Amino acid sequence: MGTTRAGSPTGRRVVVIGGGPAGLTAAMELAERGFAVTVVEARALGGKARSIPVPGTGRDGRRDLPGEHGFRFFPGFYRNVTETMARIPSPGAGPTGRTVADRLVATSEVLYARDRGRDGVVVDISGGPGTRDVEATLRAVGRLLARTPGLSPEESAYFANRLLVFATSGRARHEDEFENTSWWDFAAGATASEEYRRLCVIGPTRTLVAAKAEVASVESIGRTQMEFWSGLLGGADHAEADRVLDAPTTEAWIGPWAHHLLGLGVRFLVGHRVTRLLTARGAVRAAAVRTPSGALREIEADWFVCAVPAEAAVRTLGPEVCELDESLTDIDRLETDWMSGVQFFLREPTPLVRGHVIHVDSPWALTSIAQAQFWSDVDFPDRYGDGTARDCLSVDVSAWDVPGPLTGKPARACTREEVIREVWHQLTDSLRRDGRELLSPGLVHSCFTDPAIRRPAKSGELARNTEPLLISTAGSRRWRPRPAGKVPNLFQAGDHVDVDLNLATMEAADQSAKAAVNALLATAGTRAPDCVVRGRPQPAELARLHSLDDTLHAAGLPNAFDLPAPWLRSREAAGRSAPTPRISTRDR
Numbered sequence: 001m002g003t004t005r006a007g008s009p010t011g012r013r014v015v016v017i018g019g020g021p022a023g024l025t026a027a028m029e030l031a032e033r034g035f036a037v038t039v040v041e042a043r044a045l046g047g048k049a050r051s052i053p054v055p056g057t058g059r060d061g062r063r064d065l066p067g068e069h070g071f072r073f074f075p076g077f078y079r080n081v082t083e084t085m086a087r088i089p090s091p092g093a094g095p096t097g098r099t100v101a102d103r104l105v106a107t108s109e110v111l112y113a114r115d116r117g118r119d120g121v122v123v124d125i126s127g128g129p130g131t132r133d134v135e136a137t138l139r140a141v142g143r144l145l146a147r148t149p150g151l152s153p154e155e156s157a158y159f160a161n162r163l164l165v166f167a168t169s170g171r172a173r174h175e176d177e178f179e180n181t182s183w184w185d186f187a188a189g190a191t192a193s194e195e196y197r198r199l200c201v202i203g204p205t206r207t208l209v210a211a212k213a214e215v216a217s218v219e220s221i222g223r224t225q226m227e228f229w230s231g232l233l234g235g236a237d238h239a240e241a242d243r244v245l246d247a248p249t250t251e252a253w254i255g256p257w258a259h260h261l262l263g264l265g266v267r268f269l270v271g272h273r274v275t276r277l278l279t280a281r282g283a284v285r286a287a288a289v290r291t292p293s294g295a296l297r298e299i300e301a302d303w304f305v306c307a308v309p310a311e312a313a314v315r316t317l318g319p320e321v322c323e324l325d326e327s328l329t330d331i332d333r334l335e336t337d338w339m340s341g342v343q344f345f346l347r348e349p350t351p352l353v354r355g356h357v358i359h360v361d362s363p364w365a366l367t368s369i370a371q372a373q374f375w376s377d378v379d380f381p382d383r384y385g386d387g388t389a390r391d392c393l394s395v396d397v398s399a400w401d402v403p404g405p406l407t408g409k410p411a412r413a414c415t416r417e418e419v420i421r422e423v424w425h426q427l428t429d430s431l432r433r434d435g436r437e438l439l440s441p442g443l444v445h446s447c448f449t450d451p452a453i454r455r456p457a458k459s460g461e462l463a464r465n466t467e468p469l470l471i472s473t474a475g476s477r478r479w480r481p482r483p484a485g486k487v488p489n490l491f492q493a494g495d496h497v498d499v500d501l502n503l504a505t506m507e508a509a510d511q512s513a514k515a516a517v518n519a520l521l522a523t524a525g526t527r528a529p530d531c532v533v534r535g536r537p538q539p540a541e542l543a544r545l546h547s548l549d550d551t552l553h554a555a556g557l558p559n560a561f562d563l564p565a566p567w568l569r570s571r572e573a574a575g576r577s578a579p580t581p582r583i584s585t586r587d588r
Contacts, residue, residue: 011524012036015287015301017274017316020047021506022493023307024257025084025513030305031264033521033528038299039266040289042273045258047309048467049506051250054448059386066248066384067448069467070341071369071394072506073356074104074243076231079534081510082239085253088260103252105374106240107355113430115361120430122353125241150195154566159200162187163229165559166222168542170550173559178218182474183211186218188565198360206365206398211337211471220472220503227536242355244374269299276318277304283489284321303489303524305516310334310470310496313481317490325486330479334496336468338400338412340450342423345389346443349373349380352431362426364411365398389445395423400465412462416455420447470496470504477502483512484519491516500535 012035016023019041027037044050049072053064074082086101108126169178184190189201197213205211205221213221231241245252258268271292278286278298286298308316313331322329351373359366372380372391381387397419400411404422411419424441431438452467480498483491495504497512514531521528538546549559 011302013301014038014303014305014520015040015299016305016307017287018047018307018309018494019045019268019270020307020309020494020509021049021081022495022509022513023047023305024254024261025081025510026305026307026493026517027261027266028084028087028257028264029514029517029531030520031261031266033517033526035303037261037266038269038301039261040269040272040274040287040299042271045268045270046250046254048469049249050254051248052448052451054446057385057446062382062387063384065343065345065389065446065448066251066392067343068249068341068394069450069452070339070396071371072245072249073107073369074245074506075228076239076241076243077227077536078505078507080514081506083532083534084510088253088257090252090256091259100253100256103246104243105246105376107242107244107374109353109355110242111353111355111357113357113359115359115430117432125355127240150193151199152193152196155192155196155200158563158565159187159196161561161563162200163222163225165562166218167226168545168549168561169559170546170548170553172550173553174219176553178222179477180475181218182214183216183218183221184213186222187213188568189213191565191568193567202365203358203360211473215335215471215473217472217474217476219477223501223536224503244369244371247375247378274308274316276316277306277321277490278318279320279324279487282324282487284487288318303491303520305491305493305513305520307493307513307516309467309494311336311468313492313494313496321487321490325490328481328485328492331481331496333479334476335471335473337471338453338465339396339398339469340400340453340465340467342395342397342420342450343448344393344395344424344443345385345445345447346391346393347388347445348443349391350393350439350443351391352438357431359426359430362430363399363402363404364423364426365402366395366423366426366430367398368393368395368427385445393427393439395427397423413460414463416449419449472502472504483516484523488523491520500533 014030014035014037016027016037016039019039023039023041024045027039031037048069052067052069054067055064058064082101082104086099088100090098090100090103108124110123110125111120112123113120166178183205184201187201189197192201201213204225205213205216211221273290274287275290276288277284278288284304286300287304289297289299291297306313306317310331314322314329317328349372351370354373355369357368359368370391370393380390397411403410406422406425407414407418409418411422414422428437428439453463453465455463477498480496480502481492482498483493485492493513493516495508495512499508499511499515501508501511511533514533518530518533521530552558552560
C-alpha cells in the first residue's frame, strides 16, 4: 500500500472525505483560510444534489438530457447555503461579479392538486420580505381549506394551534418534549379525519421531507412548518418563499463550485473510496483509499473531515476510530427512508404553474415541477437530447412503501416500467381541469429514474436505494454526532450532524460543515476568522412567551396555549352527558 501526503505545509494538510454539499463547503472554507485540502469522493461531486446526465441521449453535439436524484429547491429559510453560493463566481461573471446565488430564481405559485375531480388551489407566494400580500396569501389558504369538505373549521383551527404551541414554547420543552414526540401524536393524527391527516399531518412530512408522521419528531417537522409559514407570510428574515436554479444543478452550481475550488488549490480525487481511517497515538494518521483501479493507498494529513452520508459514516470511519470514540457508532442508529425522483422529458413546454405542485392525494406522496420555465438562458431542445424534448417535468416520490392504485404494489416492489406508469397515472389523476387531463401520454418523449434505486434481478424481491434520505425520528438527536468529538484531529460534517437545523437538507449540510471547520480552527489554534453560521432568528416579541413556557415546563405544566384536539373534547363531553345506565337487581 503506497502512502501519499495531502499537501503541505505540515500542520495545514486536510483530507475531506465526501464531495457533497457538506464536503465542498468544508473544502472551500478551509482553502480560503490557507489550508491544503484534498477532497476524496467515491462517486461524483455534488452528492445527491448533483445532476445526472442520461447516458447516450445527446445528439449532434447536444448534451445528454439532464436527469437528477430529485429536484432541488431553496426555501427562504435557507440562509447558510445561499451565503456560500454568493461567494462562488458564476461562469462568465464579468465585471459585475455575478455569483451562483444570482442564479436563484423565485417561484411565485404553489399548486395544491387534488384528485377525484376536485379542482386544485393555486397559492400565490410571490414577492420578498415586506412586499408579499399577506392577506391575499391567507385568503388563498382559506380557499384551499374551504375546498376540502372533509376538513372541519375546528380541525383547521387545531392545526393553527399546533403551530402556535410550537412557536411559543421555550427551549426546555423543545429539547425534552418536541425532540422525543412524534408529529403524529402531537397533531392528534390517530383520531382525526382522513382529510385532516392528509393535509395537516401526513402532507407536511411526506411531501416536503419524505418522513413518516408516525415517527418523525415534532422538533424537525414543526421547525420546517414554522419556517415555511413564516416565509410564506413575509417573515422579515426570509428571502423569497421558494427559489430554484436557472439551469440543471451541476451546470448552475456544482460545476462552478468545483472550478472555484480548483482555483483555491483544492485537489479532487473522484472515484476514490475511503475504506477506513487509520490511527496512531489516539489520532487519525491517514485515510486508507481504494483507487478506481482497485489499488489501495494511504493518504496522510494533519486533519480529517468526514462528510459522507449517515448510512456510510461508521463504515468509512472504521473500527480504529470507533474504538477511540465509541459514540460514533451511534450514527448507525439513525434511520433513513427514500425520496427519489422520476424525470419526464416532454415534447412541449408544460408549465402547469409557476412553481411546485403538491399532489395532495397521491398515494406515493408526489411533488413535481416543470423546470424549463425557470431555465431562462437555456434553449432546451437546442442544448439537450435529440432536439425534440422541450421540457423536464421532475417528480419526487416520497412514499415508496405504499401500494399504488394501478399495480397494487409499493414502489419498492415495482419494476422501473411499473414505477414510471404508476407515477404518471398519479400525476394525471390530480392534474385535471373541468374534467380534462392537463397531461397527455403523447407529451412524453422519454423518462429517467434515479440510478441509486437498484432493482433486483429476481422477481418478487424489493429494490434497494444506495442514496437514501436521513429521517429525523423522535428521540434520534442523541445519536447524532457533534462536529468535534473525542478524536482530536477528526471532525464530522453532513446533514446527520447535530446542528441548529436537524433536518436532511442542503442547509443543514452547510451549517454542519461550517461548524466542523470552526471546531478545526479552534483545535489548530489558528488566527483565521471563524465561519459565520446563521441560526434561526428568535423573534423578540416571543421572548416573554418563551420565558413563561420555560417556567411552566419546569413545573410540569403544558404550554399556555396547548389544547386537546376539539374532536376529542366533543367526544369526552358526549360521554359525560350520556345518561348513566340503570342496573336492575336482576343484573347484579
